[in-house]
Amino acid sequence: MGKTLAEKIWADHIVSSAASEPDLLYIDLHLIHEVTSPQAFDGLRLAGRPVRRPDLTIATEDHNVPTLNIDQPIADPISRLQVDTLRSNCKEFGVRLHSLGDSEQGIVHVVGPQLGITQPGMTIVCGDSHTSTHGAFGALAFGIGTSEVEHVLATQTLPLIRPKTMAINVEGALKTGVTSKDIILAIIAKIGTGGGQGFVIEYRGSAIRALSMEARMTVCNMSIEAGARAGLIAPDETTFTYVKDKPHAPQGADWDEALSYWKTLQSDDDAIFDHEITIIADDLEPFVTWGTNPGQGLPLNSLVPNPVDIMDVEERGAAERALAYMGLVAGTPLKSIAVDTVFLGSCTNGRIEDLRAAAEILKGRKIAPSLRLLVVPGSAKVRLQAESEGLDKVFLDSGAEWRNAGCSMCLGMNPDQLKPQERAASTSNRNFEGRQGKGGRTHLVSPLVAAATAIRGTLSSPSDL
Amino acid sequence: MEKFTTHTGTAIPLRRSNVDTDQIIPAVYLKRVTKSGFEDGLFSAWRSDPEFVFNNNSYRGATILVAGPDFGTGSSREHAVWALQNYGFKVVLSSRFADIFRGNSQKAGLLTVLLPQPTIEEIWQAIESDPTEVITVDLVENNVRYADRSHSFEIDAYTRWRLMEGLDDIGLTLQKIAEVGVFEAKRASFKPKTLPALK
Numbered sequence: 001m002g003k004t005l006a007e008k009i010w011a012d013h014i015v016s017s018a019a020s021e022p023d024l025l026y027i028d029l030h031l032i033h034e035v036t037s038p039q040a041f042d043g044l045r046l047a048g049r050p051v052r053r054p055d056l057t058i059a060t061e062d063h064n065v066p067t068l069n070i071d072q073p074i075a076d077p078i079s080r081l082q083v084d085t086l087r088s089n090c091k092e093f094g095v096r097l098h099s100l101g102d103s104e105q106g107i108v109h110v111v112g113p114q115l116g117i118t119q120p121g122m123t124i125v126c127g128d129s130h131t132s133t134h135g136a137f138g139a140l141a142f143g144i145g146t147s148e149v150e151h152v153l154a155t156q157t158l159p160l161i162r163p164k165t166m167a168i169n170v171e172g173a174l175k176t177g178v179t180s181k182d183i184i185l186a187i188i189a190k191i192g193t194g195g196g197q198g199f200v201i202e203y204r205g206s207a208i209r210a211l212s213m214e215a216r217m218t219v220c221n222m223s224i225e226a227g228a229r230a231g232l233i234a235p236d237e238t239t240f241t242y243v244k245d246k247p248h249a250p251q252g253a254d255w256d257e258a259l260s261y262w263k264t265l266q267s268d269d270d271a272i273f274d275h276e277i278t279i280i281a282d283d284l285e286p287f288v289t290w291g292t293n294p295g296q297g298l299p300l301n302s303l304v305p306n307p308v309d310i311m312d313v314e315e316r317g318a319a320e321r322a323l324a325y326m327g328l329v330a331g332t333p334l335k336s337i338a339v340d341t342v343f344l345g346s347c348t349n350g351r352i353e354d355l356r357a358a359a360e361i362l363k364g365r366k367i368a369p370s371l372r373l374l375v376v377p378g379s380a381k382v383r384l385q386a387e388s389e390g391l392d393k394v395f396l397d398s399g400a401e402w403r404n405a406g407c408s409m410c411l412g413m414n415p416d417q418l419k420p421q422e423r424a425a426s427t428s429n430r431n432f433e434g435r436q437g438k439g440g441r442t443h444l445v446s447p448l449v450a451a452a453t454a455i456r457g458t459l460s461s462p463s464d465l
Numbered sequence: 466m467e468k469f470t471t472h473t474g475t476a477i478p479l480r481r482s483n484v485d486t487d488q489i490i491p492a493v494y495l496k497r498v499t500k501s502g503f504e505d506g507l508f509s510a511w512r513s514d515p516e517f518v519f520n521n522n523s524y525r526g527a528t529i530l531v532a533g534p535d536f537g538t539g540s541s542r543e544h545a546v547w548a549l550q551n552y553g554f555k556v557v558l559s560s561r562f563a564d565i566f567r568g569n570s571q572k573a574g575l576l577t578v579l580l581p582q583p584t585i586e587e588i589w590q591a592i593e594s595d596p597t598e599v600i601t602v603d604l605v606e607n608n609v610r611y612a613d614r615s616h617s618f619e620i621d622a623y624t625r626w627r628l629m630e631g632l633d634d635i636g637l638t639l640q641k642i643a644e645v646g647v648f649e650a651k652r653a654s655f656k657p658k659t660l661p662a663l664k
Contacts, residue, residue: 015648016641021623024641026648028656036542038498047635052645058659064496078496085498096659104662117657129541144568145543149636155638157645161621192482194535194561225613227538229564247663250655258655293483293538314482314534321481411540413492430539432487434510 002268004165005234009140009265013123013327015157022159028122030152031108032059034086036127040150041089053156054094058117059086062107063413064098067376067403074100079414082272093153106379106405109133109347112215114381116246120235120262125152130347130429132223135232136216137239138265141198142230164198164230164274167267169205172281177462179357180215181349181427181446183207184222185287187279189297196228199275202267203233203256205368207281213242214353222429224423225294236342287463288334289431289444291322296431298334300449302459306330325433326441327421334459337443341424342373342454343436344447345403346410348420350378350386350428354447359391361451361462362398368457373400373450374416412437425453466574468631472555472658473601474528477518478589484532485539486566490548492540503548523596531588532559537566546573556602557610560585570636571624578609578618587614604629 003011015024030053038060044051051057066081074080083100090097098104104111106208109130112118120138125131129143148158170183188195201223208216216233223231240259243249250258267273285299296319298305307319307330323330328337345356346352355377367373375395377383383405386392392402409416410428418424418440427450431442443459466622467504494506511517519619528550536559549557557575560582570577580588590599591611600611604625608617627634638645 016644024638024644026645029659035495039500039543043635049635055658055660063492076496082496082498096662117659119657122656127541127543129539143541143565145541145546145565147543147569149571150558151635151638152546154635155642155645156649157638159634159638193538194563197561197564224539224565227535227563248657248659250657254655257653261653261655293485295483317480318482362583411487411492413495430485430487432485432539434491435487438491438493438510 002271004267004271004273005138005202005232005265006140006165009121009123010162010303012121020163024157025123025160027125027152027156028056029112029124030057031112031124031126032057033062033108033128034082035063036146037089037149038082038085039146040153041093043150044093044153051093051095051153053132056156057095057153059090059095059097060105060108061086061100063407063411064256064413065406066415067406067408070100070404103380103384106381107347107407109221110382113137114246114379116243116248119243119258120239121265125158128220129224132229132231133217133221133347135220135223135230136213137243138232138235138262140230140232143224148168163200166196166199166201166228166272168201168203169276169278170203170207170281171205171278172207173210174207174281174284177448178284178286179446179448180211180218182284182287183281184219185289185294185297185444186284188222188226188294189287190279191226191277193225193293193295194227196223196226197226201226201228203231207235208233212353213238214351217351218348222294225429230333235262261277272423282323286449288449288459290326290328290334291319292325292431292433294429294444295433296322297444300334300459302334303422304330304332304334305327314441327330335464336458338370338458339423339425339443340371341418341422341425342371342450343409343424343428344450345376345378345408346428347378348384348429349447350376351383354427355382355386357368357445357458358451359394362400362455363394365398365455367399367454370457371454373398373454374403374409375400376403377405380405381429409436411435425450425459466631466633467630469574469576470605471601471603472528472576472597474555475524475526475597475637476529476588476592476600477524477527477529478592479518479532480589483535483538486537486542486545487539489537489545490542491584495542495544500547501551503544504551507548507552518540528553528555529600529602530557531585531592532557534559534561534582537564538563541565543569543573546575550575556607558585558588571628574628574631576602576604580609580616580618582621584616
């Protein structure tokens, strides 16, 4: 019987394996940031252990950093201490760090791919659940906790129980105005926040093949929102072309050897997935979430659902609580919901293509005077690229704020936060209660919907303009 | 890590599904660089509601959390496990845990026990009608007992052994470190390195 892509990568990284034990898996790349690493470095120090492979480890500052006045010390002393702790740990243990102000600084999942250290066939981990992003390259990439961060620092391995495999086939062609964000929001709404639990998802099908690398990253990024620790896409010419000119791409004979290996990285025709579902891309519409988990989403043309219509008791209760928290009334057209803030950024949609797509809509238009639009590039390099294309001017001319790189308003750890009851259309990945600031209300959307919403003031798609 | 064999204590019902780790411990509390002191952030947004079960004094001192399905979804923050432990919890019962949360719990020594939803419902009703009901979670016998009830649960043998012996994973892996060296010697030369930094 053939093997799935995930099974092939898994098999290629087994250091040791024994019956009734987890496999010990080798980790090719360990990404680090300031939030989930301090206690891990402390553990190493206490045990007198070094970092086994500093040359397979890289750190960046993203969650805590402000996106304004980055030339000044971080104002919040607790955030500053956490960032300073990362700096001293990286210095002590010899780990490469891209600090605030460095041209390679940015959100950890934007930095890896742009440096070319994210490549097909690798195992990649990070103390962050959106590590699944790197799966877009045909890598097995997943988030880990701090105990596991310490384990990888000390041994460059992890003991892991082999996951099950799920194929999600997205067939057909997307309509104009429908993006990869809408694909993944539709998938999560279909299978639920627990649907991918215990699985690695492989996204397949003609609609996935047609996506750019950055659009693929958006899909894989939100695998965890469906409960799957990892999601991946088999590498193809799109992948190879994207990696080729990156700083850390293999060179010369190494490139040829790498390429011939990468071309083997696809699920065999006779491979059997533990679970398989199919979605027709042609049927998809721009999607938006109405509730407080990413599975509570609907096409933008829908009405706010009525919990009474939900059969499952647990889901009904969750919907009732969600509507109360979100301040929404059942039956309201989603498109009539006015927002206070639009956030364009994050590891889900903070890449150059996302900014270009939004700028295309905003060009020559003004945002609604009733709201603010925050545009936050995913990395300093994305910011520089956008500025070289004049996108910063498009955003500023429309009335948006043009910020420096970081996680920003995706999570309430830095100064960019919603106020209680403030409503946002956000290109990020989580609409959990309080995720963007205590009491804040989040609607997850694509960059196109974000831009159209910023112009009209209510949840909108470009076709409404 | 402390050894876990059996634990006996009172329990608190959390009748909500999809409790994500942002609810267990909001991001604003994650700025600390230690593993202690997170109890003040546990469910902090919900604790400002006087009706929230954690504000019901009858459940004060509970060490077993009886949670709804899909507990611990979202962010990988192990701080969620530390917050539960810092608050005093030794065990969480649920019909479904998110993968990363469950992995983190097992590393940190917080026992997560999977039980079918009807059993969770039964336990909810028992502790709602009598908050002083004492529950025993027995990792030796693989069951949860209270009053005259006993529910067995499944846990993989390896995790069970590690928890019962209180073993730390790093120590176990270091016993195999020679094999790691052998693996590294065979790794392809085209695999990327982060050092030196290339432009």
